[in-house]
């Protein structure tokens with residue numbers, strides 16, 4: 001029997017990698033210290049695999065920062081601004097220089113901007129984008145896969161080195177500045193494949209029997225169109241005389257019959273398919289009459305979510321595949337990078353909820369059990385399967401008939417009760433100034449929150465301190481002269497977790513960390529059951545803030561799509577249904593805010609674009625439910641309440657129509673860095689409501705001048721009439737300090753004044 005996983009979390013059970021990197025960056029530890037932590041983390045992962053009984057263990061799944069960056073370095077695909085590679089590898093000075101270059105690529109330095117970072121397909125992991133040009137000369141410039149293989153071998157563990165595949169690497173890369181118009185990194189395919197070939201030769205010489213090349217790009221429309229290149233690359237790699245057996249693994253969706261046929265024609269030995277994100281892969285496999293003499297690596301254990309696998313359903317899915325390949329190896333649907341490390345670290349979970357969960361460590365047991373069930377027929381396995389099949393107890397509050405009944409009664413998308421207007425009517429400032437919600441989260445605020453959480457601060461004292469913070473944030477905004485104020489969100493640890501902690505149907509974890517990028521980890525809440533709102537979540541803070549000023553205070557909520565995008569969500573019903581439950585809870589919150597006298601309500605949908613499906617054919621259905629959920633949350637308000645929404649990005653190409661359909665009165669977006677193109681796009685798409693294109697970039701500590709902001713505003717006014725333009729920074733201010741925020745907002749208000757004077 002054979003069982004494996006495509007990859008594993010690299011941060012360590014206690015975020016050891018984060019701590020080691022941050023200490024190294026701060027100069028508190030040496031390169032040797034960092035390397036030692038890394039070597040230990042790798043060893044522990046391999047030992048976990050071995051202890052679980054997984055017989056095919058991956059290596060080279062570790063990374064100090066990002067595996068795409070590792071790949072670029074491995075093949076010397078490094079832009080000139082980072083200088084040449086230090087000579088020689090290994091210990092001492094050279095190692096420190098090597099690490100410095102590595103982390104400069106990832107994080108930049110005073111005078112060198114880092115590689116751009118972007119989302120890894122439709123996950124919350126972010127990778128660094130390689131920059132390639134016709135001048136790029138690939139060569140094998142590193143030994144990482146080889147040395148990790150050798151490290152494991154030294155421990156008596158045979159592994160399968162994992163690499164980003166050449167097609168995926170090139171299609172994820174971008175042309176470097178100055179590359180000729182129309183040039184594509186894909187033009188480097190043959191050169192790159194040649195160097196991969198050299199690497200495969202070295203791995204074979206070191207004794208590696210298997211290698212895994214990841215081609216998730218085949219799950220996208222763009223990748224699917226490249227069957228000719230796919231076939232060419234793997235025909236060439238497969239044709240190398242000395243090489244390990246090649247697994248081409250694909251994930252995040254099915255790859256279609258054309259790519260399957262193309263891979264079938266190449267000499268690669270094994271093909272990995274994701275049967276969780278792309279269950280239709282089974283039909284595609286049948287449609288091409290199976291893989292012939294190749295092995296199928298069947299991804300049936302969900303690598304993206306935290307639910308325990310339904311073993312009987314997985315077996316039912318695996319059964320028919322047995323006849324469609326020479327052999328079937330049971331695997332996870334993708335790397336386990338996207339789930340927390342170990343459920344055993346959670347000590348506070350309701351046992352009925354825990355019984356439904358499996359983190360990375362537990363998923364290894366699942367692939368092993370499934371692998372055994374497929375090949376063996378012994379009693380112990382049968383008993384394990386039977387117990388895994390036993391019906392799970394329903395956790396407290398798993399089902400809420402009242403929520404379901406209310407949703408049925410509400411029907412599809414309720415129509416907003418309002419007149420033809422966009423801003424709540426009444427008298428108001430032209431070019432109103434506002435912010436996106438959060439004000440700087442000072443060390444003191446964070447300390448107050450954590451002391452309260454730990455029980456060292458009474459509720460009364462906590463409330464008093466938070467109110468004092470709100471007082472000062474309100475006073476500052478009045479002094480600066482902003483028009484629509486906010487309370488500043490000091491009570492929020494995170495824009496999703498705050499709500500998850502207050503809604504029924506969610507649990508949060510203690511150590512359920514997942515890498516987002518580099519050393520940054522997030523701890524997504526788990527949405528396990530029907531969502532309900534036991535009591536108002538934000539009203540007291542908003543009402544208090546409103547009581548301190550005669551200017552309007554904007555209530556602040558996180559939207560249903562964003563709450564889902566940044567949580568692990570139950571998979572026993574369509575996402576659309578779960579979104580409606582979250583939306584209903586928010587709808588009640590909106591109504592309570594309004595009843596309490598809050599006249600502006602912002603519902604942030606930072607992740608609306610993030611959840612957009614990889615395939616064009618799936619996008620409309622997604623947008624329909626996403627928009628429906630937003631409207632369900634916001635459409636209950638009266639005609640004099642202004643609904644705002646905020647999105648943290650500006651490339652709306654694919655969803656510009658959706659913004660209109662959200663039916664918010666005002667949309668604020670991140671436009672500071674895109675020179676107002678977005679405003680143009682929106683106007684062209686027929687958007688006729690309020691818009692607040694961020695007039696300065698809060699992601700940088702730089703304070704923008706009045707003139708710059710003025711210029712920004714005037715350029716926006718070329719696309720949008722003054723009565724629909726709002727003036728705001730491009731995102732929340734929580735990551736900034738007051739020394740930057742205060743002058744920046746003063747300049748923003750002054751710029752708005754000057755522009756108004758010329759209207």
Ligand code: GLN
Pocket residue numbers: 436437438489495556604606646647648731732733734
């Ligand atoms: N209201 C949130 C804030 O200001 C929005 C955050 C976000 O867009 N990511 O922090």
Ligand code: ZN
Pocket residue numbers: 436606646647648649730731732
């Ligand atoms: Zn934002």
